[in-house]
Amino acid sequence: MKLVNKKGIFHAQFKTTQGTTKTITTRCTNRADAERVVKESGLKDLELAARAGRLTQEAIGYLISGRKLTLQKALEDYQEWMETRGKSPRTIMNNVHYIRSWITAAQVEALPPAAITEKHISDWINNRESQTKANSRTIMLAAIRSFFFFIAGKGWTPNDPSKLVSVNYKILSHVQKETTVKRVFTxxxxxxxxxxxxxxxxxxxxxxxxxxxxxxxxxxxxxxxxxxxxxxxxxxxxxxxxxxxxxxxxxxxxxxxxxxxxxxxxxxxxxxxxxxxxxxxxxxxxxxxxxxxxxxxxxxxxxxxxxxxxxxxxxxxxxxxxxxxxxxxxxxxxxxxxxxx
Incomplete structure (x- = not known):
């Protein structure tokens, strides 16, 4: 990890577990303050931690958002973002409901967004004990994907784990796979x-x-x-x-x-x-x-x-x-x- 001066602002530059170089601003104009921010944020040994598979994603989220970021707090920001985009109240309510249900069931409220893996999501979407139908699971997954689209856009995670998840039809019964047929009026x-x-x-x-x-x-x-x-x-x-x-x-x-x-x-x-x-x-x-x-x-x-x-x-x-x-x-x-x- 090293500090790089870009147009008068110091940035922390390091390698992720995927081997790609990531740069995050410290928002500091002098090296001493930048080093202090890196130290307080736990980024000093970030590159070594990445190689060991222990990325301090919470520190990354802190630098980008300016606060200790958890999924619960990210959900609050997501809801506000949906409102500013002019999404219908029903869409916002449904998405937030599904996301909150997943966060609670997966017990990931206090985790930073970048700590979430596809397994956290897949275990909930493809819960074998649930009687939820395939169509409903697809809608639930779409809500989570919308959430991580927002998170990735904010730079709070280097990857989007929801893209690796799909509904597993192999574990569903015939009834769960079938859609409810709408009937027309005579x-x-x-x-x-x-x-x-x-x-x-x-x-x-x-x-x-x-x-x-x-x-x-x-x-x-x-x-x-x-x-x-x-x-x-x-x-x-x-x-x-x-x-x-x-x-x-x-x-x-x-x-x-x-x-x-x-x-x-x-x-x-x-x-x-x-x-x-x-x-x-x-x-x-x-x-x-x-x-x-x-x-x-x-x-x-x-x-x-x-x-x-x-x-x-x-x-x-x-x-x-x-x-x-x-x-x-x-x-x-x-x-x-x-x-x-």
Whole structure:
């Protein structure tokens, strides 16, 4: 390990266990202060420690972040970062929940990020005793990968162990491997839903069935989304994709009939609910109760989106066109929404 002066700032330069050279700033402008920081941080024998497989990653994290860094503290910073990126409250809540569950189960709260190996992650994702389905494990792993993408971007770890982890299908049962099949609404069921509802729910049901919009995007609608006559233009909440969709005359009329309760948002009350992680489930529960009153079992609001894709495909529209309308980045995703009818 040696100190290198770069543009008036001293940096600690050392070799990692992989043999690569890493340079970390000490934030000091004179050698004496830099040597003191190196000594207090435990970096003095860093290169020897690396060769012995004992990298003082906690010291590295301290130098970069200016504090003693643990996974628990990194998670707090990650949550703040997600918020500044404009991620939806639901995405933030779910990711933080999965990451915190992993940290607790793996008992790594006090470890620095760079001390985590792929085994710490894989043992949780591929827990043989868990009845968690493959799809859910994939989502859990995606949350952890997002976390380590942030950590690596901050320079708090030289490697990303999550990239070496995948869901092990060999340990899963048939039931765990199978995905839950979404069911589409029949024409009669859809008509029943429209007749049984009014206000927000009637418009939401029509918009999702006719245009494939997500419940969250409908709740977030602004009056400006209807600026172009006969069309609705939406920036999707989940992927930040712009979609411009032609409305039927009936849906366009339904939009004009909505009362103006807010200068900007069409459904301010539902928007407040969908953006509150502690209350957003209320909307799904409300729709489930509407279905129950009509004797519709095994259906969710998202099934309307599947209905849109399925019927669009049956009408001869290409998967590329349907994917574009639904805000999908790949037609492979869209394929999962198209069912035989």
């Amino acid at each position: 024409a009669a069921e859809y008509d029943g839903l429209v007749k049984a509802t009014d206000g927000f729910w009637r418009f939401a049901i029509q918009a999702s069935r006719e245009l494939g919009l997500r419940l969250g995007d409908i709740c977030q609608l602004e009056w400006d989304c209807f600026r172009q006559p006969g069309y609705i233009t939406v920036w999707t909440d989940k992927r930040d994709k712009r979609v411009s969709l032609k409305m039927s005359d009936g849906l366009a009329q339904a939009a004009t009939l909505q009362p103006v309760a807010h200068a900007r948002y069409v459904f301010p009350e539902e928007r407040d609910i969908i953006n509150d992680p502690t209350r957003r489930a209320y909307l799904s529960v409300s729709f489930t109760r509407i279905c129950a009153r009509l004797g519709l079992k095994g259906k969710s609001f998202h099934c309307l989106r599947h209905t849109f894709a399925t019927e669009s495909n049956a009408e001869g529209r290409s998967l590329t066109q349907i994917a574009s309308d639904m805000g999908h980045s790949s037609t492979r995703t869209t394929e999962g929404y198209v069912h035989k009818i």
